[in-house]
Amino acid sequence: MTRQSTPDERRPANDGRRVAARNRAALVGAAREIYAEYGLDAPLSAIARRAGVGQGVLYRHFPDRAAVATAVLDENVRQIEQAAAAPDADIAGVLGVLTWHQTQSAAFISVLHIDGAAGRSGIPEYAAALSGRVERALRAHLPDGHRLATEKDDLMIAVAMVSGAVTGPTREQRERRAVAAWRLLDVEVGPVRPFDDEQRGQPPLD
Template sequence: MEPLHDERRPANAGRKVAARNRAALIAAAREIYAEHGLGAPLSAIARRAGVGQGVLYRHFPDRAAVATAVLEENVRQIEQVAAADGADIAQVLGVLTWHLAESTAFIGLLHADGAAGGSGVPEYAAALSERAERAIRALLPDGHRLAADPDDLMLAVAMVSGAATGPTRQHREGRACAAWRLLGVEVGPVRPYEG
C-alpha cells in the first residue's frame, strides 16, 4: 500500500534521542553508583535511565566507559559554572562539593592504577583533574588561602574528597562541608550546575 502524497512519515529523531539517552544514562549511572558503588549492575543503570541494555552498550561498551562519562560530565559542569557570568570561587566549590558527595564512588576509581602498582592516577583521570583545576584556579582571587601555594588548591580538594565518606549523599555532603570549614574555605550552595 503506497502512502498518499499528503501523508508524511514521522520525523526521525535519531540524534536527539541518542543525546537524550546518553544524558539519561549518565544521570542514572551517577545515582546508581552513589547508591550501590561501582560494582552495581549495568542493567540497573539502563532500567533507571528508562532504556534497554542494548542502548547502554551502544553508548558505553563497558563499565569503565560509563564511569569515565560520569567523571567527564562532572568536570564539564565545573567548567560551565566557572565560565558563567558573575561566577565566583564559592559557587564553583559548591558545585565541586556536590559532585564529590554525589559521585564519591569514583574516588577509588581515580586512584585504582596506583593501588594496582601502577604509576599513580590513570591518564584520563589526571587530564580531567587538570581541567577541573584550571577552571577553579581561574576564579581564585589574589590572596585567597587556596592560592598561597600552587599545590594548595588540589591538596584541599583531595582532603575534602577524602572526608566525603558515609552511607548517604547527605552525610557525605555534610562531611565535605565540614572539611571545607576546617580548611577555612567558604563554599557556596552545594548543588549541581543547572546552566
C-alpha cells in the same frame, strides 16, 4: 497475489534511532545511579540490569568502562566549568558547586582523589582528564595569596581531603561534613548547590 507488509517493515526508518537514543539515555541514567552508590568500580553488568537492557546493548553505545564513566561524570565537571565561567564567579562560589557534586556521587569523589595528576602511572586517562578540568576551573578564580594557592598541589590536595570527609547515608549529612571539612581548612565556600539552580531561578538547596 499482493504481499502484505510485516509490522517491522511498516515501522518508520528512524524508529531504530529513537530506540538507540532511549537506550543510551537509560544507560547513562542507570550508570549515574550505580556509580553514585558504589563508585567507579561497580560492574558494568549492574548498569545494564538497572537500565533494563542487555550487556550487548551497553557495549554498542560504550565500548569500555572509560566511555561509560566519562559520559556520566562529564555532567558533573561541566557544571563546575559553567560555574567558573559565570560573570560573577569567584572561588567560594565555584567551590560551593564542586562541594554539591561531591555530596552527590561516589564516582565523582573517586576522580577528585586523583589530585589532578594527569599521566601518573596507574591512573586511567579519562579520570586524569576529568580531574584536570576541575582543577583548571578552580584555578581560574584562585587569587594570589589565597590559602589554597600557597603550594602548587595544595588546591587539589584540599579537594581530596574534603572528598574523604564526605560520608553519611543522606546528602544532607554528607553536605554538613563537607562544609565542616572546608571550615577546618579555613576555606570559605559559597552556597552548596548545583549551578543549574541559579540559571533556572530555583532556590538553593538547604
